[in-house]
Amino acid sequence: MSASDPLDIARALPLEEIREACDSADARLNEVARKFDYLLLLSPTNTHEAMDDWFAAGCTGDPHFHYRDLDFDPSELRRELHSIELSHLQEPLVEGLLLEKRQELDLQLTLLENRCSKDFLLASEQLYGGVSDELHDTAKAILSRVAKAGRSKQVVDAEALRDHALTIIERYREQDPEFDAEVEIRDDVTGLLVSYPKLMIDSDARVSLRRVDPLLSHEISIHMVTGFNGDCQQFSIFKTGLAGYEEVQEGLGVFAEWAVGGLYAARLRLIAGRVIAVRAMLDGADFTECYRELRKACGMGRTTSFKLAARVYRSGGLAKDAIYLRGFFRVMEYLVGGGDLEPYWMGKIAPIHVPVVRELAEKGLMNPARLRPEFLNRPDARKRIEDYCNDPSPQKWLSTESDAWTQ
Structure with a gap:
């Protein structure tokens, strides 16, 4: 080995x-x-109004979505991104993570440059992947075999949802006062959206009371807790997320819903429907064709079908929504195989990064997670996880409505 070998330099x-x-x-x-x-820049600001107008127009053509203006030049940011020198770090593990993240940020900037253009979809599929035949068939099987269930009459609005969220946040603050999460009710988001340290709630949100705990376990106990733990690491990329982290992150979110007993038939059908919608979009269906497939073939209501299609067709076609079901399956398979979730609480990472995170921890470059999802301490959740690992079965994906699964 020569004296100028990078490994020798790193040791010196x-x-x-x-x-x-x-x-x-x-x-x-x-x-x-x-x-x-x-994600905020890719999401419409007028989903509710666009839906009303589209229904009034007879449910044909593309809805007219509005988006936030870009207050920056993506090409300028790309130049800034690639001016960062990463080849001299002498820590191959960190260098690799930063190179991956730079490539992902570059692709995200490409998506922003191509919003609502024909080039958007190709970059979207490159970032999130397609829908395999196996995943598509599983989604169709769920929609076929999981029966619709009646809606709960107990519903909470955005303000009540915020109050529930603040209660959970306060529990985490009792464990670590530096957990500085915020909750905002906003008119320009649909559903719930986390951009740590903020949890943003749609001002028109209406959520079944029994869905509140599962929903907030997903958004707070996964997205916000891992954002906080990542923020406590030496390197900020563990807060913003390592390249490719989103699939397992959303899979952990769905896992959280299931673990607390809240992956009800309607929710499981919804994330299966997302797979169907993404596959239809990637296969060339337009918005109206996708909407009709969700209504007729999947048996979804018109509001649900519109909002689901809107998520998938936003900005020109975002393939992200297929990762929820795919990620959930990946997490469940990981657990059945004896996998340890602890590395995932240290920050926003992908499965490929688990050994890297462990090695960085051994080198003193990673800190243990300061918070763990609180539901993991619940006896019923622990029992549910143990039971599934001992005897995995698709029928156990449903949390409580056992009569909703048909043979």
Whole structure:
């Protein structure tokens, strides 16, 4: 090995110098990432109004969605992104993570540049992947075999949902006062959206009371807790998310809903419907064709069908919604195989990063998670997880409505 070999140089450099170099590169990458809220910029601001207008027009053609203006030049941010030097860090693990994240941020900027154009869909599929025949068949089987269930008459509005969220946040603050989560009720989001440290709630939100705990377990105990733990790491990319983290992150969110006993028939059917909608879009269906498939073939209500199609066709076609079911299956298979979820609480990571995170922890470059999802301490959740791992079965995906699954 020559004296100029990078491994020799890394061994000769003090650990503190390596850390400083990694910190500097990570900080510059985070500075670029913080200049745009990717999902917020891809989401319509007028979903409710567009739905009313589309229904009034006879449910044909493309709805007229409005989007937030970009207050930056994506090409300028891309130049800034690629001006960050990453080849001198002398810590291969961190260098690899930052290179992956830079590539993902570049692709996100490409999506923002191509909003509502024909080039958007190709970049979207590149970022989130397609829908395999196996996943598509499973989604169809769920819609065929999981019967519709009656709606709960107990419904909470946005303000009540915010109050529930603040109660849960306060419990986490009792464990760690630095958990600085915020809750906002907004007119320009649909459903719930987390951009740590903010949980944003649709001002028109109406949620079944029995869905409140599962929903907030997903949004707060997964997205916000991992955002907080990632923010407590030395490197900020564990807060914003390592490349490819979203699939398992959303899978963990659905897992949380299931673990607390709240993956009801309507919710399981919805995430299966998302897979059907993404596959239809990728196969060339337009908005109206997708809407009709959700209504007729999947048996969904017209409001649900519109909102689901709106999520999938936003900005020109976002393939993200297929990752919820795919990620859930991945988490459940991981658990059945004896996998340990602890690395996933340390920040927003993908499965490929688990061994990397463990090695960084051994090197003193990662901290243990300061918070763990509170539902993991619930006896009923622990029993549910143990029972599934001992005897996995698709019928156990449904939380309580056992009569909703037909043979």
